[in-house]
Amino acid sequence: MIEVENLTKHFGTHLAVDHVSFTAQPGEIVGLLGPNGAGKTTTMRMLTGFMPPSDGTARVAGFDVLADSLAVRQSVGYLPEHVPVYPDMTVYGYISFWARLRGVRNVRQHVDAALERVQLTDRRKMLVRHLSKGLTQRLGLAQALVHDPPVIILDEPTIGIDPQQVIEVRDTIRQLGENHTVLFSTHILSEAEQVCDRVVIIQQGRVVAQGAPATLRQQLQSGAHLYVEVRGANEAKIREILNPLRDIQAIEPQGNGFSLRVKPGKDLRAAVAERVMAAGVSLLELRPVAMTLEDIFLDIIKRN
Amino acid sequence: MGGILTVFRREVGQYFASPVAYLIAFALLLITGLLFNTDLTYSMRVKPAEAALIPGFLSFALVFFAPLLTMRLLAEEKREGTLELLLTAPVPDSSIVFGKFLGAWFYYSLLLVLTFIYQFILLAIAQPDIGHAISAYLGIWLYGGASLAVGMLFSGLTENQIVAAFLGMTALMFLWLGDLAGQIVANLDLAYVLRQLSLQGHFSTSFAVGLLRAEDAAYFVGIIAVMLFITIRVVESHRWR
Ligand SMILES: Nc1ncnc2c1ncn2[C@@H]1O[C@H](COP(=O)(O)OP(=O)(O)OP(=O)(O)O)[C@@H](O)[C@H]1O
Ligand SMILES: [Mg+2]
Numbered sequence: 369m370i371e372v373e374n375l376t377k378h379f380g381t382h383l384a385v386d387h388v389s390f391t392a393q394p395g396e397i398v399g400l401l402g403p404n405g406a407g408k409t410t411t412m413r414m415l416t417g418f419m420p421p422s423d424g425t426a427r428v429a430g431f432d433v434l435a436d437s438l439a440v441r442q443s444v445g446y447l448p449e450h451v452p453v454y455p456d457m458t459v460y461g462y463i464s465f466w467a468r469l470r471g472v473r474n475v476r477q478h479v480d481a482a483l484e485r486v487q488l489t490d491r492r493k494m495l496v497r498h499l500s501k502g503l504t505q506r507l508g509l510a511q512a513l514v515h516d517p518p519v520i521i522l523d524e525p526t527i528g529i530d531p532q533q534v535i536e537v538r539d540t541i542r543q544l545g546e547n548h549t550v551l552f553s554t555h556i557l558s559e560a561e562q563v564c565d566r567v568v569i570i571q572q573g574r575v576v577a578q579g580a581p582a583t584l585r586q587q588l589q590s591g592a593h594l595y596v597e598v599r600g601a602n603e604a605k606i607r608e609i610l611n612p613l614r615d616i617q618a619i620e621p622q623g624n625g626f627s628l629r630v631k632p633g634k635d636l637r638a639a640v641a642e643r644v645m646a647a648g649v650s651l652l653e654l655r656p657v658a659m660t661l662e663d664i665f666l667d668i669i670k671r672n
Numbered sequence: 673m674g675g676i677l678t679v680f681r682r683e684v685g686q687y688f689a690s691p692v693a694y695l696i697a698f699a700l701l702l703i704t705g706l707l708f709n710t711d712l713t714y715s716m717r718v719k720p721a722e723a724a725l726i727p728g729f730l731s732f733a734l735v736f737f738a739p740l741l742t743m744r745l746l747a748e749e750k751r752e753g754t755l756e757l758l759l760t761a762p763v764p765d766s767s768i769v770f771g772k773f774l775g776a777w778f779y780y781s782l783l784l785v786l787t788f789i790y791q792f793i794l795l796a797i798a799q800p801d802i803g804h805a806i807s808a809y810l811g812i813w814l815y816g817g818a819s820l821a822v823g824m825l826f827s828g829l830t831e832n833q834i835v836a837a838f839l840g841m842t843a844l845m846f847l848w849l850g851d852l853a854g855q856i857v858a859n860l861d862l863a864y865v866l867r868q869l870s871l872q873g874h875f876s877t878s879f880a881v882g883l884l885r886a887e888d889a890a891y892f893v894g895i896i897a898v899m900l901f902i903t904i905r906v907v908e909s910h911r912w913r
Contacts, residue, residue: 441762452755
């Protein structure tokens with residue numbers, strides 16, 4: 369449904385999106401994860417036909433974003449980062465405007481269905497300016513799905529709303545995933561983990577990791593960190609003891625002990641225990657640290 | 673086509689939803705009403721009723737009045753971020769610009785129709801020169817379209833409505849002054865060119881005196897076309913920023 373290949377965008381000399389490639393299968397929910405300024409919005413703007421890419425290709429619903437821009441735009445529902453509203457219109461008027469502009473035939477029916485979906489039916493006559501932030505966000509969602517597009521692109525849809533609304537919006541996204549391909553961006557890791565089938569982590573315009581949340585965690589984490597606590601050795605001593613173990617990438621003090629970053633895929637527990645004991649230092653604790661995606665995310669960002 | 677109609681309908685709806693538009697209509701009717709009244713009492717004794725009275729007044733008033741009607745059109749979309757959604761809708765950029773322009777022109781036309789009432793009053797109490805009036809109204813209708821197109825262009829250049837209105841008024845003022853300048857410059861050729869470029873130059877000595885000339889109509893239509901063309905380019909340029 370979405371095929372992105374080496375998508376690149378520069379603003380002047382600044383490279384905002386740098387050879388990004390990923391795909392989203394029909395019915396998949398893909399999360400675009402990255403810190404501020406990573407290039408999430410810029411990537412989405414190219415996929416929605418708002419901005420032409422500087423380089424690379426992107427196909428949405430089978431159409432090329434450059435060659436078939438209108439067809440792409442017809443196939444996409446888009447919610448920008450700040451919900452764009454017409455304050456003087458009613459909820460119903462606002463949604464039906466977008467429905468008409470996107471060539472919907474049964475306007476009334478589609479608008480009713482969209483409002484129902486985001487639970488705004490009882491507020492249809494209200495002026496948009498009087499909606500709370502959370503309701504405005506839902507209004508934005510309704511606008512994005514009113515023409516029943518195969519692809520829905522949401523830019524940070526849960527930002528700035530209260531926890532209850534966040535849960536509702538996430539539920540709506542999950543439901544949308546049943547009949548649509550959804551691409552949404554966030555910088556909250558747990559959110560990506562909860563909602564997405566697949567996560568694409570981007571940083572400074574580059575994809576640094578992608579995959580299902582579970583595999584991603586496995587890949588990056590397996591034995592990646594060890595916690596070791598000893599008696600009778602300071603940091604310098606520990607470094608000296610463990611230095612010969614080439615698979616240890618970093619040693620950092622953590623709590624009463626040390627956190628060791630180990631090359632992925634290696635289990636160094638035995639080796640560490642042996643070396644510590646051989647040096648005559650008492651080993652108090654040695655365990656692998658289960659990393660949350662949050663840690664992995666920060667780790668990846670630090671490493672790049 | 674559908675896109676133009678949808679945008680057009682929303683714009684017209686917005687005029688009726690906003691108090692500013694009613695205020696403008698109120699002010700216009702108040703001023704023209706006073707003018708008509710004065711002219712009428714004067715005409716009782718010394719001269720025939722002025723057929724181009726309201727259009728003549730508008731040809732100056734539009735300098736201020738057109739930017740007020742158009743300042744919102746694109747500036748607001750830019751500020752609220754709705755332009756991004758419009759530009760990701762499956763319609764060509766030109767539909768958005770055409771729809772908005774036609775919406776403004778339609779609203780202006782409605783206001784113009786409101787002032788027909790003075791013509792009906794004249795018809796009821798005298799024998800006014802109807803041909804002259806029709807010519808003047810046709811002229812001011814085109815003149816208005818051109819002024820609105822200029823105003824809309826400036827609305828596309830900024831996010832700030834006040835700035836848009838101010839720039840639009842300044843530009844229209846220059847286009848209006850061209851006529852006066854054309855009357856005082858000594859060099860005849862230069863004077864001719866200046867007049868030909870100004871909005872007034874194609875109205876005050878033709879439409880306003882009951883003279884229908886294709887070149888004047890072509891001038892106004894040309895201004896509209898050029899302004900809309902530039903506005904479309906301006907809107908398009910948002911894709912590159
Ligand atoms: N129109 C623009 N002109 C110039 N630079 C831009 C433009 N839009 C974005 N950038 C730059 O490109 C980079 C990526 O921006 P982008 O908005 O895509 O990031 P983001 O991942 O959406 O961040 P955030 O989480 O803050 O929304 C940033 O460094 C930003 O300053
Ligand atoms: Mg962003």
